[in-house]
Amino acid sequence: MKNLRILFMGTPDFAVQSLDAILKEKMNVVGVVTAPDRPAGRGRKINESAVKTYASKHGLNILQPTNLKSEEFLEELKSLDIDVSVVVAFRMLPESVWKLPKYGTFNLHASLLPQYRGAAPINWAIINGEKKTGVTTFFIDEKIDTGNIILQKETKIHPEETVGELHDRLQEIGAGLVVKTLQQIAKNKLETQQQKETGELLPAPKLNPENTKIDWNDTVDHIYNHIRGLNPYPGAWCYLENSTDELRVKIFGVGKMYQEHHSPAGSVNVNAQQIKVAAKNGYVIVKEIQLPGKRKMDSKSLLNGFNFASDAKMR
Numbered sequence: 001m002k003n004l005r006i007l008f009m010g011t012p013d014f015a016v017q018s019l020d021a022i023l024k025e026k027m028n029v030v031g032v033v034t035a036p037d038r039p040a041g042r043g044r045k046i047n048e049s050a051v052k053t054y055a056s057k058h059g060l061n062i063l064q065p066t067n068l069k070s071e072e073f074l075e076e077l078k079s080l081d082i083d084v085s086v087v088v089a090f091r092m093l094p095e096s097v098w099k100l101p102k103y104g105t106f107n108l109h110a111s112l113l114p115q116y117r118g119a120a121p122i123n124w125a126i127i128n129g130e131k132k133t134g135v136t137t138f139f140i141d142e143k144i145d146t147g148n149i150i151l152q153k154e155t156k157i158h159p160e161e162t163v164g165e166l167h168d169r170l171q172e173i174g175a176g177l178v179v180k181t182l183q184q185i186a187k188n189k190l191e192t193q194q195q196k197e198t199g200e201l202l203p204a205p206k207l208n209p210e211n212t213k214i215d216w217n218d219t220v221d222h223i224y225n226h227i228r229g230l231n232p233y234p235g236a237w238c239y240l241e242n243s244t245d246e247l248r249v250k251i252f253g254v255g256k257m258y259q260e261h262h263s264p265a266g267s268v269n270v271n272a273q274q275i276k277v278a279a280k281n282g283y284v285i286v287k288e289i290q291l292p293g294k295r296k297m298d299s300k301s302l303l304n305g306f307n308f309a310s311d312a313k314m315r
Helices: 013-024 050-057 071-079 121-127 163-186 220-228 299-303
Strands: 005-010 028-033 038-040 045-047 084-088 105-109 132-139 149-156 236-242 245-251 254-258 268-271 274-279 282-286 288-290
Touching: 005 013, 013 028, 013 050, 013 084, 013 163, 028 050, 084 163, 105 163, 121 132, 121 163, 121 220, 132 163, 149 163, 220 254, 220 282, 274 299, 288 299
Parallel strands: 005 028, 005 084, 084 105
Antiparallel strands: 038 045, 105 132, 132 149, 236 245, 245 288, 254 282, 268 274, 274 282
């Protein structure tokens, strides 16, 4: 088995577990590429990526290019004599970078490709009410998430699972798949297959204020899936009209109740320390909410100090 010279590229927590799994297998990581440090928060304190923090603790060679196409960066990569590059939750790479390693560059994607190509596959799988998802390793090519598949691992999505919970499971499953992929490359036992684009392909576009807003005219199931698919990040939101106030609120924990009613969509019903919001075929039970400028809190805590008007409405 070859002792591969590995370049790892990643930025957030999701990538850390894969890097940790590689090191635990005593594999040879010759460099780690991650995002440059950036100011964050009210105090604009310089913030480093989760991958940099981990790599620093383990004494790894860290590269933080501001321009992935720069000659300086390319020369630095060439000097590392890389056999294979591993990409987990990183930026789009120029061809000059992903074509450089001897055995290519592969990416870990948190879906069963070709479904949910794009920036937010874990969120959209839950938002769309999928019963299963998984992780895929594939070789990077000229397009986004279209390269030949190396390995896949499937897992069920539990009916009440939030995107945060699924994220944590997938990062663990994905780390194991990254190691297995590297082992197959090292043993020269790699078999790949083209992505089969049959049937309807569902995308996973970047999340934004438009597609994270709750539509209270929708069904209970759709609203429930939408909210749990954005919990805890970035959080589903809507406006709360309460007397003369219009508040932009985020909703996190929810339940659901199927019931015929004649209440207008989005109307708020409060009783027995419970907040119910009317939807097309029942009510969405709000269990955790965040008001503007406040921390998120459970509904009982909110009702201890906040009064809903009799005609309060979410829209």
